[in-house]
Amino acid sequence: MSSAVETRAGSRTVTIALLGNPNTGKSTLFNALADVRQHVGNYPGVTVEKKIGHVLVDGQRFALVDLPGTYSLAPRSPDEMVTVDVLLGRQTDVAAPDVILCVVDASKLERNLYLVSQAIELGLPTVVVLNKMDVASEHGIELDLALLQKRLGVPVIPLQADRRIGLESLKQELPQVIEQTSIASELPFPDAFRQEVVRLQSDLQDASSQAGSGATLPRYLVERLLLDQGGYVEQADLPGVTSAVLERVSEARARLANAGFPVPAVEAKTRYQWVAQMLDGAVVSRSDDRITLTDRLDQWLMHRVWGTALFIAVMVVVFQSIFTWAIPLMDLIEKVIGWLSGSISAVMAEGALRSLLADGVLAGVGSVLVFLPQILILFFFIALLEECGYMARAAYLMDRLMYRVGLSGKSFIPLLSSFACAVPGIMSTRVIEDRRDRLVTILVAPLMTCSARLPVYTLLIAAFIPDQRWLGGWLGLQGMTMLALYLLGMVTAVLAAWLFKRTLLRGQTPAFIMELPHYRFPSLRTVVRRMLENGWAFLSGAGTLILVVAILVWAAAYFPHPPELGSQVRAGYAEQLAALEQREQGLQDQDDLSEDQRQAALDQLLEERGELRAEISSAVAAAYMEQSYLARAGYFIEPVVRPLGWDWRIGCAVIASFPAREVVVGTLGVIYHLGEGEDETSESLRETLRSATWPGTERKVFNVPVALSLMVFFALCAQCAATLAIIRRETNSWAWPIFTFVYMTSLAYVGALITYQTGMLFVGG
Amino acid sequence: MSAFLPLFRLAAGQIGEIESISGEPSQVHRLHELGLYQGIKVTMIRSGTPCVIRLAGHKLCFRQNDGLDIQVRPLAGI
C-alpha cells in the first residue's frame, strides 16, 4: 500500500458499515465522520447508491460504508438484499465490513432495537450509537446507558449527530471495537425454531454439495429463508436453495405453526420480547401522551381545510421563488454561453472546430448548466421542508388525492416539482419506499408541463392562435390554449399512472406507513449540503450524457459541410452586391448633392448592405442545414410526419430538439432562413413561420391544426436528454429511459395525429 | 357487542390494543417490523384514510390496504 498516512506498521483499512432505521440521522453522522466522501454510483443491477467515506483516527484508516435506511434486515427486493449482502460480505464490490455501526433513534428505542437485534445476529463486532439524545430528553426519556450497554453486550455511545456532540468519544471507541470478539446475547427464539434452522442448514448443505458447489449459506440467511414467507431470499437464487429445499421450508413452517410458533409472527414476538428485556429498567420514560408543541401545530397543519390551504400557500411561495430566482439565473447562464460562443466565433477562423466549440460543446454545456438553478432552488425548499418536519404532513394531506391514481402522498411533491423541471422531480422520488410507486412516478413525471415547453408554446400560440378575448379581456383564446396544454399533460399523466399500476407494475399495494417526525428548527448547514449534493448528483450523473447527445446532434446538423456550398450560395448574391457597390460608386461621383444628403444616402446604403449580408449568411446556414445529415433524416421521416401535417423541416427541427425541447425554436429559425439566435418572442420568426410554404407550391406549411399538432406533440413527447439521463441514473438501467422515450413518443405521435386530423375537418384544407 | 373492531373504526382520541393482524404474510411481517403487533396499544389521532395513529410514543400516518385486517380491542378514550 502506498498511503503515507498509515503510521501503524501493517495496519489495514478497517471497514465500518453504517446501519439504521430511516430518519435516525445516519447520513448526518456519515457526513460528520467522513473526512473524504465518495459516491461511487450504484451497486450493480439495483437502485441503491454506493456511498463510501474515509476517516483517520490515531493513524488507523477506516472506510465507512453507508447503507440505505431500513427497519429490518428481512429483504423483500433486490435493493434490500444489497444491505444484507454487504453486511455478510457477500457483495463483492465492497470490502466485507469489520464492524457494524448501528445508528438508533434514542427517542424510539423500542422499534429501533428490532433492527439491532438482527444486526447482532450477524456475528460482527457492533457498536450501537444512540442518536438524537436531545429529542429523547425533550420527551422525558431517561436512559441508564451503563445498564443498557451491559445488557446488549456491545458498546453504546450517546450522540447528537447534527451538533456533533459525542462524535469524539465515538471516534475514540472505534479502534477498540475491532479487538472486540465476543458478541452479544443469543436471541430468545424458541427451541423448536432453532432446531428447524439446524435442520434446514443441513438440508441446504446436502443440496449444495449435490450440486457440487459446496458453498454454504450463512446462518442468518438460513433463518431468513425460514422466516420470510414470500421474501426475496426465496427467489434470490442462493446456493442450495432448490425447489426441493423450498418444499422443506414450507413443511418446517407448518411444523412451527403446529407447535404454536407461526411464521412470521414468531420473529416479532421473539425480538420484541428481547427488546423489552433489554429496556426493562434501563429506560424510564415519563409520560408518552403529553400534548407537545408538535401536536398543537398538527391540529392546524394537518387539518383537512386549514392544513390544505396552508399547503397550497407554501407551494405557491415555492414556485413563485423558482420563477423569480431561477428564470433570471437561467437567462444569465444562456447570455454568458451566448457571449462565450460569440467570442469564439470572433477570434477563431471559420470551420468545423469553431462550429464544434461554439455550437456543439458550448451549447451542450449550456444545456446542462441551465438546469442547475431550478434543481438547486427546488432542492433547497424540499430539504428545508423535510428538515423542519413538514414534508410528511404534506404527504399526508395529498395522500387521499394521490391514492385515487394508485400512488401515495409521497408522489405528490416529485410530480409537482416536475412542473418546474422533471429532472429534480425524478431525483426527489427517492423518498418513495415502494419500488412500484417510485417507478410509476418516475415514468409519468416527464408528462408534467415543465418550463422548457414554454418557449415552444409561446412561439406557436403567438403566431397561430388568434388573439380573441371575451368577458372584457379576462378570458382569451391564447391563454385557454396554454391552459389546455397544461391540462393535457396532467390528465395524460394521471391516466398513464393508472394504467401502469394496473399493467406493467401491477401488484398489491402495500399498506402505507409514514413517520410524522417532530417539528424542529432546520439546520441551514444540512439544507445547503443536501441542495449541493443533488446539484452534484445531476452534474455527475447526467451531465456527460447530455453533453455527448448535444455534440452528436450538432455533428448531424453540421456535416458533411462541403466547403463549395457556401461560395455557391454567395455567388447567387453576387449581382445584388455588385449593384450596391455600383450605387455607392454613383453616389461618390454625383457632385450636385449637399454633404447631408450624401451622408443620408450613404447610411441608407450601409443599412441595405447590412441586411443583405445577414440574408446571405442565413441563406448559407440554411443551405448547409438542408444538405446536412439532420436534414436527410428530416426528409427520411417526412412520410411518417406528413399525417401530422408537418413538412420535412419541422421533422428535422423535432429531431434536433432531442437533447432539449426548447432547441426546436432556434432550429426552426435556422431552417426557415432566419439565421441563428431567434427566440420565441421574435416577431420575424413568427412572420416567417406564418408565410412558409410547401416547396414548389403556394400552400402554407403552418396553419392552426399544424401548430396545434406540434404543440400537442411537445406536450407529450420525451424530447429531453437530461430527463432520460436522470431516469437512467435513478433506475440504474437503460430499460426504463428507453421505455419512457418509446411510450411518450408514441403518445405524442398519436396525440398530434388526432389533433391534426380532427383540426383539418374544421379548417377544411 | 363484539369486543373487537377494525383499527380504522377507532374514533379520534380512542385507544385500542391490537388483537390480531391478518393478511398476506410478508405484509403482516412488515407491520410487525414497524412496531405494529399483537398486544401493542395505539391511539387514534385522526381517523379517516389515511389515518394518524400514535404508537409507542411516535406518530404515524397509516393507510391500510385491502388485503390486511387489523383488529383492535377498544380501551378507554382520552
Ligand SMILES: Nc1nc2c(ncn2[C@@H]2O[C@H](COP(=O)(O)OP(=O)(O)O)[C@@H](O)[C@H]2O)c(=O)[nH]1
Ligand atoms: N434533534 C436531532 N436531530 C437530528 C440529529 N441528528 C440528525 N438529526 C436530524 O434528523 C433528520 C434525519 O437525518 P438524516 O441524517 O437525513 O437521517 P437518515 O435518514 O438516517 O440518513 C434530519 O432532519 C437531521 O437534521 C440529532 O442528534 N438530534
